[in-house]
Amino acid sequence: MTDQVLIVGGGPAGLAAAHALASIGRKVTLVEKTELLGGAPIHSGYAKLVPSGEWASDAIGGMVKRVAQNRLIEVKLNTTVKKFAGAPGDFRATLSDGSEARAGATLLTTGFTHFDSLNKPEWGFGTFPDVVTTTQVEQMISSKQGVRCPSDGRKPKRVAILLCVGSRDRQIGREWCSKICCSVSANLAMEIREELPDCHVYVYYMDIRTFGLLETKFYWRSQEEFKVKYIKARIAEVTSNGQQLIVKGEDTLVKRPITIPFDMVVHAIGMDPNVDNMLLSSIFDVKLEPHGFIDRANTYGVMGATSRPGVFVAGAATGPETIDDSIAQGHAAAMSALGALNLAMAAE
Ligand SMILES: Cc1cc2nc3c(=O)[nH]c(=O)nc-3n(C[C@H](O)[C@H](O)[C@H](O)COP(=O)(O)OP(=O)(O)OC[C@H]3O[C@@H](n4cnc5c(N)ncnc54)[C@H](O)[C@@H]3O)c2cc1C
Numbered sequence: 001m002t003d004q005v006l007i008v009g010g011g012p013a014g015l016a017a018a019h020a021l022a023s024i025g026r027k028v029t030l031v032e033k034t035e036l037l038g039g040a041p042i043h044s045g046y047a048k049l050v051p052s053g054e055w056a057s058d059a060i061g062g063m064v065k066r067v068a069q070n071r072l073i074e075v076k077l078n079t080t081v082k083k084f085a086g087a088p089g090d091f092r093a094t095l096s097d098g099s100e101a102r103a104g105a106t107l108l109t110t111g112f113t114h115f116d117s118l119n120k121p122e123w124g125f126g127t128f129p130d131v132v133t134t135t136q137v138e139q140m141i142s143s144k145q146g147v148r149c150p151s152d153g154r155k156p157k158r159v160a161i162l163l164c165v166g167s168r169d170r171q172i173g174r175e176w177c178s179k180i181c182c183s184v185s186a187n188l189a190m191e192i193r194e195e196l197p198d199c200h201v202y203v204y205y206m207d208i209r210t211f212g213l214l215e216t217k218f219y220w221r222s223q224e225e226f227k228v229k230y231i232k233a234r235i236a237e238v239t240s241n242g243q244q245l246i247v248k249g250e251d252t253l254v255k256r257p258i259t260i261p262f263d264m265v266v267h268a269i270g271m272d273p274n275v276d277n278m279l280l281s282s283i284f285d286v287k288l289e290p291h292g293f294i295d296r297a298n299t300y301g302v303m304g305a306t307s308r309p310g311v312f313v314a315g316a317a318t319g320p321e322t323i324d325d326s327i328a329q330g331h332a333a334a335m336s337a338l339g340a341l342n343l344a345m346a347a348e
Pocket residue numbers: 008009010011012013014031032033034036037038039040041046048049050051079080081109110111112113114134135180184269270271274276280314315316317321322323324326
C-alpha cells in the first residue's frame with residue numbers, strides 16, 4: 001500500500017493536481033512525455049491568454065515553477081508509462097526509463113492534440129505559406145517577432161481568420177465544438193489590430209460561441225473598439241491569384257457568393273483527442289468516449305472518475321476544455337484521488 005499519487009501529463013490540469021496534492025503533504029510522481037512542463041500553452045507558445053490577458057509564459061510558467069520547486073513532487077520528463085497494474089492503494093507503473101513508480105491512485109491529465117490543418121486541404125494550409133494556424137500567430141506574437149506573412153516577412157494588410165477548422169465538421173469526423181477558439185480568435189484579431197492598426201481583420205464564422213461572460217470582452221469589444229469585421233459564411237476554398245490569397249464562399253446572411261482577397265489566412269484550429277488515447281486506454285484499461293477522448297464514468301458523482309477504480313481524469317483529456325476549467329478539474333480529480341486512497345487504506 002502507498003499513499004503516493006501518479007500523475008500522467010504535465011499541462012495545466014496535471015500541474016494543478018500535483019500542486020494541490022503536494023500542498024497537503026502527499027508525494028506525487030509527475031510523468032511528462034516531452035522535455036517541458038506546461039502543456040499546450042507552453043509547448044505551442046501561446047501569447048496572451050483568454051480570458052485573463054496574462055502572457056501564457058507568466059501564468060502557466062508560474063504553475064510550472066511552483067511544481068518544479070516542490071520537493072514532494074518528483075518530475076520525470078521525457079517519460080511515459082509503458083505498463084500499469086494493480087488496484088486502488090497499490091498500483092505499479094513501469095516507466096519508459098525502466099524505473100517503477102508505485103501509486104495508490106493515478107490521474108490522467110494527458111490533454112489533447114491540436115487539429116492538423118493538412119486534414120482540411122481545400123482551405124489552403126500546406127499549399128500556400130501565408131495560410132497559417134492560430135498557434136502560429138500565437139507564436140509570432142509571443143516571440144515578439146510580430147505578425148508577418150511567412151512567405152516574405154511583410155506586414156499583412158488584410159487578414160482573414162477562419163473559425164471551426166477541424167471542429168463542428170462531420171465530413172472529417174469532428175462533430176464537437178472546441179469551445180475556446182471563437183474567443184481565442186477574437187483575442188488574436190484584437191492583438192493583430194493593436195500591432196498593425198492599418199491591417200483589416202475579418203473573422204469568418206458559422207456561429208459565434210464566445211460563451212458566458214466572454215461575449216462582452218471578446219465578441220463585442222473586438223468589433224466596437226478594434227473594428228474587427230465578422231462575416232457569417234460557408235467557406236468553399238482558399239486559393240491564390242499569385243499575389244494574394246483568395247477566400248471563396250457564401251455569405252449565409254445575404255445568401256450570395258463572396259470572394260475576398262487577403263494577405264494572410266489564419267485557421268482557428270480545434271482540439272482533437274490526444275493521439276496517444278488508444279494506447280493510454282489499453283495501458284490504463286480506461287474507456288474512451290465515442291469521439292476518442294477519455295470517458296468520465298459519471299457527471300455529477302465522483303469528479304474525474306474513469307471506468308477503472310482508482311484512475312481519474314482531468315482537463316482536455318476528457319474533451320475540449322479551457323485552461324481555467326482544466327485547472328479546476330485537476331483540483332477536483334486530486335480530491336477524488338484522496339478519497340479513493342482513504343477508502344483503500346481503510347479497507348486494508
Ligand atoms: C490555438 C489554441 C489556443 C488556446 N488558447 C487558450 C486560452 O487563451 N485560454 C484558455 O483557457 N484555453 C486556451 N486553449 C485551450 C488550452 O490549450 C487547454 O485548455 C489546456 O491546454 C488544457 O490543459 P491540459 O493540462 O488538460 O492539457 P494539455 O495542455 O494538452 O497538457 C497535457 C500534457 O500531457 C502531456 N502528455 C500527453 N500525452 C502524454 C503521455 N502519453 N504520457 C505523458 N505525458 C503526456 C503533454 O505533453 C502535455 O504536457 C487554447 C487551445 C487552442 C487550440
